[in-house]
Every structure is written in structure tokens, then in C-alpha cells.
Amino acid sequence: MNLEKVFGGRSVLISGGCGFIGSMLARRLVGLGAKVTIIDSLIPLYGGNLKNIEDIRDRVWLNISDVRDPYAIAHIIQGQDYLFNLAGQTSHVDSMSDPFTDLNINATAQLSILEAVRKHNPSIRIVFASTRQLYGRPQYLPVDEAHPIVPVDINGIHKLAGEGYHLLYNQVYGIASSCLRLTNTYGPGMRVKDARQTFLGLWLKLVLTRQPIKVFGDGLQLRDFNYVDDVVDALLLAASRKEAVGQVMNLGSDEVINLKDLAKLLVEVNGGGDWELIAFPPERKAIDIGDYYSDWSRAKALLGWQPAIALREGLAKSLEYYRAHGSSYWGE
Numbered sequence: 001m002n003l004e005k006v007f008g009g010r011s012v013l014i015s016g017g018c019g020f021i022g023s024m025l026a027r028r029l030v031g032l033g034a035k036v037t038i039i040d041s042l043i044p045l046y047g048g049n050l051k052n053i054e055d056i057r058d059r060v061w062l063n064i065s066d067v068r069d070p071y072a073i074a075h076i077i078q079g080q081d082y083l084f085n086l087a088g089q090t091s092h093v094d095s096m097s098d099p100f101t102d103l104n105i106n107a108t109a110q111l112s113i114l115e116a117v118r119k120h121n122p123s124i125r126i127v128f129a130s131t132r133q134l135y136g137r138p139q140y141l142p143v144d145e146a147h148p149i150v151p152v153d154i155n156g157i158h159k160l161a162g163e164g165y166h167l168l169y170n171q172v173y174g175i176a177s178s179c180l181r182l183t184n185t186y187g188p189g190m191r192v193k194d195a196r197q198t199f200l201g202l203w204l205k206l207v208l209t210r211q212p213i214k215v216f217g218d219g220l221q222l223r224d225f226n227y228v229d230d231v232v233d234a235l236l237l238a239a240s241r242k243e244a245v246g247q248v249m250n251l252g253s254d255e256v257i258n259l260k261d262l263a264k265l266l267v268e269v270n271g272g273g274d275w276e277l278i279a280f281p282p283e284r285k286a287i288d289i290g291d292y293y294s295d296w297s298r299a300k301a302l303l304g305w306q307p308a309i310a311l312r313e314g315l316a317k318s319l320e321y322y323r324a325h326g327s328s329y330w331g332e
């Protein structure tokens, strides 16, 4: 697929474009010749960081506003050819302590984005960043899209609603949207100052600042990971392929690893560091999903997508980035 042909000269809106995945996507789209607009609220609790778009700042339109503001959305959506809808509250623990903020961002705002699309720009092409968190505790592995949906936290419920709205607006109004259920994504630009985005971000900071990585429980929980460039590929392919319209697709990796081995690998790739097992904090244990890894064969079939970056290589690239730019992320 010639992505330059698809996106060159086209108007592309990225919600959450100052965040981890959104900024990497913005960079790729600028390189492909797209006219990129970013909408991001830059609320400090979330992953948005101007450092993420520093190198492309003069080649994107940046609109610092909130997707919960329907008037801003109604205005900004007009004239756009594509919407990559990535703005979200990502912390599972915060969704439990502050469920209404999660509701407003991950569900209500998604509905108002789609209403704005229906009224002002129904021919736009949308890709929504959904999550494997919808499945809850896996009943079998690998988890495919037919797996029961039993979220274990508020965030999973609201992301499910966000995804459902996109699919419904496709079915009922013919708005061309696709949903990708992302697994743990990592790489340069992720939030590393705490575990609000994912624990691996915090691990990168800990290993680089010579503090022990804290692995919860016995460390035997299995996970799969995608390097951010692979996720950006999937987002672009999903927006380009008509076979993907109205579809939900898992992303994932065949490189399945338990968290203890991941900690060891990170220390090894870093060339030093420590890790330790600690008891699960109760608020995390209550919403832990146990082992998870994806069956991502539908994304392979519909998008021709497969991850290209091995974990070892992705960790090395991530460490290299934060070794150079860490202070812009952990603020010291």
C-alpha cells in the first residue's frame, strides 16, 4: 500500500496528538505529506507532552482544546478527511478513583465527536484506538475478537462504549470507522514519570535512574507488547483499507513474555539495573487481568499488518530515547 498516495495532501485530525502514540502518528503523517491538525488538552495527568512534537511543531496545526468541548469539536472536524481518534484517559487505577472523568472523556466525548461527525462531516474516515482491556481476565489464550467482553475496571467499560459508538455510527449512519484494540504499546514518547499509561513506562524511568524495577506478585503474568512504530503502521493501514470499515481488530505480538523475564531483559539491554518482586498493591490486584496475549490474525488478514520490531530492539530504542530526553519526561 502506497501510504504517500493515500495521505499526501489530505487533511488529517489526530485527537490526543501530543500523546505517545498520537505524536508518533503525527510525525509519520507529516512525512507522508499530510496536513496534520492535532487536538489535545495537555492535561498534566495524561500522556500529552509538547516535547513529543517538538521536531514537527512548525509542520502541524496544534489546537489545545478538550474533546469534551462539543463546540470546539464541531468546528475542528470540518474539512478533515481522516480522524485518528486517540484522545483518552488511560489510567485504569484513576478510572476507579475518578470514574466520572473517565466516563466524560472515554465515553461521552466520543459520542459528541461522532455527533459532530454526523452533522458536519459524515464522509470522514475514522480510526478509533480501543484496548484489549475490554476483554477483562482472559478465559482462553490467545484472546481473539470473539472472546467474551467482561471488563474488570471502569476504563474498560467506557472504552467499550467509545468503541461501540464508533461501530454503531458506522452501521446506522454509514460513517466509515474502524477500531483497533491495542495491547501494551511502548516506545519513545510514552509517559514514564508514573505507571498511569503502562507499568513499562515507569520501568524505563526506574532502570535509567538506577532504581529497582518493581515487579508485582510472582512476575509470571504473561503479556504481549507492540513497539509504537508498529502500532502507527496498523493505524495508517486501518484508515486506508476499505476492508477495515466497521471492523474491530486486535493488535498484538507473538513475542509473549512474563513480567519477570521482561524486567530481566530490560536490565540486560540497559547494561545494568535491578529488579525485585513486590506484593501486588491491593488497588491493582483488584483489577489485574492475569495472563494476556492476543490473537491478531484478523488485523493480519484485513490490513496485511504484522509487527516488525522485536522486543529487544524496541526496548533498546526506547532506552536510547529516554537516556537522551528523559528529563523532559520525568521533569528533573
Ligand SMILES: NC(=O)c1ccc[n+]([C@@H]2O[C@H](COP(=O)([O-])OP(=O)(O)OC[C@H]3O[C@@H](n4cnc5c(N)ncnc54)[C@H](O)[C@@H]3O)[C@@H](O)[C@H]2O)c1
Pocket: 015, 016, 017, 018, 019, 020, 021, 022, 039, 040, 041, 042, 043, 046, 047, 048, 049, 065, 066, 067, 068, 085, 086, 087, 088, 089, 090, 105, 129, 130, 131, 132, 181, 182, 183, 184, 185, 186, 190, 191, 197, 198
Ligand atoms: N499505550 C497503550 O499501551 C495503549 C493500550 C491500549 C489502548 N490505548 C489507547 O490509545 C490511545 C492513545 O494512548 P497513548 O498511549 O498515546 O496515551 P497518551 O496519554 O500518551 O495519549 C492520549 C492523549 O490524549 C490527550 N487527552 C486526554 N484527554 C483529553 C481530552 N479530554 N481532550 C483532548 N485531549 C485529551 C492527552 O493529553 C494525551 O496527549 C488512548 O485512547 C488509549 O486508550 C493505548
